[in-house]
Amino acid sequence: MSAAIFSSGLVIAGERSGVGKTTVTLALLAALAQQSSRVQSFKVGPDYIDPMFHRQATGRPCYNLDPILTSESYVQHCFAHRCHDAEFALVEGVMGLFDGATGLSDVASTAHIARLLNLPVLLVVDCGRLSRSVLAIVHGYRTLDPRVQIAGVVLNRVGSDRHLDLLKEALASIDLPILGVLRRQDAIALPDRHLGLVPTAELPHLPEILNRLAHLGHACFNWPALTPLLSIPPHPTLSTQNSKLKIFPLETLCVGIASPKDLQNAPTPPLPHPPHLPISPSPPLPTPRIAVAQDAAFSFYYPDNLDILAALGAELIFWSPLHDEQPPPEADGLYFGGGFPEMFAAELAANQGVRSALKALIHQGLPVYAECGGLMYLATTLVDLEGDPWPMVGALPTNVRMTGRLTLGYRHALATQSSLLLEAGQTLWGHEFHRSETETPPHVPLYQLKRYGAAQPHAAEGWWPHRIHASYLHLHWGGCPGVAQALLAVCRQHHQSRQEA
Structure with a gap:
C-alpha cells in the first residue's frame, strides 16, 4: 500500500x-x-x-x-x-x-x-x-x-x-x-x-x-x-x-471497488465496470426520475450514493412519505433509505393515501430500492417499540417487529438468485444497523450473509418480489457501482415503457 x-x-x-x-x-x-x-x-x-x-x-x-x-x-x-x-x-x-x-x-x-x-x-x-x-x-x-x-x-x-x-x-x-x-x-x-x-x-x-x-x-x-x-x-x-494522481471526477471514483485482500477473509468480489458519464450519446439516453424518500422517518443516505445517481444521469426528486399526499407521479423509480420509521409509525400509517398509492404503483411494476427502514415501511405491519402494530405499505409479505437486540456489523453478501439489480453469484460488502426483524423469512432470499472475518454464512436475508430490492443491508455505491447502474437501467426501462404506453 x-x-x-x-x-x-x-x-x-x-x-x-x-x-x-x-x-x-x-x-x-x-x-x-x-x-x-x-x-x-x-x-x-x-x-x-x-x-x-x-x-x-x-x-x-x-x-x-x-x-x-x-x-x-x-x-x-x-x-x-x-x-x-x-x-x-x-x-x-x-x-x-x-x-x-x-x-x-x-x-x-x-x-x-x-x-x-x-x-x-x-x-x-x-x-x-x-x-x-x-x-x-x-x-x-x-x-x-x-x-x-x-x-x-x-x-x-x-x-x-x-x-x-x-x-x-x-x-x-x-x-x-x-x-x-x-x-x-x-x-x-x-x-x-x-x-x-x-x-x-x-x-x-x-x-x-x-x-x-x-x-x-x-x-x-x-x-x-x-x-x-x-x-x-x-x-x-x-x-x-x-x-x-489527478483529482478524479466523480464518475471515476468507483474504480477498484473491491476491498484489498488484507481487508477481508472472504473471497475478493469481482470488479464491475465503473460508471461513466455518457458523452454526447446518440440517441440520447432518457433521464429517469427517481423519487427519494427524505424526511424525519427516512434520512439515512450516503451523499456519494445520491451523487453517483445524478452523475449517471438520474434526476432526483425528494419527497416525504410522512407529509406528502401522494408519491411523485412522474417517478420512474423509488429509493427508500434507512432511518427511524418506528419512531413515526403512527404518522406513516395515518397517511393512508400514500400507502395505497405506493402499493398500487409497486404492483404495476414501478422499480423500488429499499434499505433497512425502507424495508420496514414496505412490510405489511410494523410493530413499534411499545408493541403497537401499525399498517404499512404491504408490498412485502411479512410483518416487522422492533426487538431489544442490536444487529450491527459489516457483511459480505452473496446474491443467491438473479434479481432486479443483482446477478446470481455476485458479491458485495454492506453494513447492518437495526433493532428490528421480519417475522416471516423470505421464501427465496436475496443474500447469504457472512460477518466480517467469518468463514461461513450466518444468515439469509433480503426480499425481491415484483420489481423490489429490499434488504436490511446498507450499501455504499462507491464500493458497488454496478448496483447504481442496474437501478438506473431498470428506471430507464420503466420511463420508456411509460412513454410508449
Whole structure:
C-alpha cells in the first residue's frame, strides 16, 4: 500500500468511544463555518447520523471514508475530490484511534484512515477521572504505531485549574502540544436513543446548539496552531511514492471497488465496470426520475450514493412519505433509505393515501430500492417499540417487529438468485444497523450473509418480489457501482415503457 500525501487536513480521534470527539469535532466545524463557507468534513466508517450534524454545521455534505464498504483507493480519491474547492478539511474518527472492524487488527479504524491519507491526528482524551495517568495514555497512543502522526491532544472534561496544571505537568515530558481544553461545565449534551444520536431533523433547537458549539470552539482551542493543520491550499494534490494522481471526477471514483485482500477473509468480489458519464450519446439516453424518500422517518443516505445517481444521469426528486399526499407521479423509480420509521409509525400509517398509492404503483411494476427502514415501511405491519402494530405499505409479505437486540456489523453478501439489480453469484460488502426483524423469512432470499472475518454464512436475508430490492443491508455505491447502474437501467426501462404506453 503506497502512502498518499495530502497537503493538509486533520483527523479528530478519541482514545476510546465516549470521550467527546463528536463534541470537539462539531465545535471546530461550527467555529470554522463562521469564518468560511468552504469547510469540508468527513466521517470514518458507515455512520449516518454524525454526518448529519456535520452538514448542519458546515452547510456541505459530509462524506464517509470506509475502506471496507468501498476500497482504500476510493477513500483516497474521495478525500482529494471533495477537498478540491475546500479551505479547511476535518475528518471525525470512529471509536478509539486503533479500534478496527475486529479486535484482530486496526483495519477500517481511524488510524487506518489517517495512514491512508497521511493526515495528522488530534487525540481527544477524557481527563475526568485521571491526572498523571494521562501521560501513560497519550504516550502509548503516540508510540504504538509510528506511522500515525499525533499532532496534539485535546484535554476534555477538565475539572479545575489545579486539575489542568496537573495534566500539563504530566504531559510536559513528552513535548506534545495541548491544542484544546474543555472543562466539565463546557459539556453540550446531544440527545440520543436506541440507535445513537437523535437525527438533526428532530432537533428544533439545533441552530442554538450549534451557536453554543461555535462559541466553545472559538474559546477552547489553540487556533494559531490548529489553523495550519486544518487549512487546504488553493490547489490540493494527491500523490503517491511512485506516481502522481489527478483529482478524479466523480464518475471515476468507483474504480477498484473491491476491498484489498488484507481487508477481508472472504473471497475478493469481482470488479464491475465503473460508471461513466455518457458523452454526447446518440440517441440520447432518457433521464429517469427517481423519487427519494427524505424526511424525519427516512434520512439515512450516503451523499456519494445520491451523487453517483445524478452523475449517471438520474434526476432526483425528494419527497416525504410522512407529509406528502401522494408519491411523485412522474417517478420512474423509488429509493427508500434507512432511518427511524418506528419512531413515526403512527404518522406513516395515518397517511393512508400514500400507502395505497405506493402499493398500487409497486404492483404495476414501478422499480423500488429499499434499505433497512425502507424495508420496514414496505412490510405489511410494523410493530413499534411499545408493541403497537401499525399498517404499512404491504408490498412485502411479512410483518416487522422492533426487538431489544442490536444487529450491527459489516457483511459480505452473496446474491443467491438473479434479481432486479443483482446477478446470481455476485458479491458485495454492506453494513447492518437495526433493532428490528421480519417475522416471516423470505421464501427465496436475496443474500447469504457472512460477518466480517467469518468463514461461513450466518444468515439469509433480503426480499425481491415484483420489481423490489429490499434488504436490511446498507450499501455504499462507491464500493458497488454496478448496483447504481442496474437501478438506473431498470428506471430507464420503466420511463420508456411509460412513454410508449
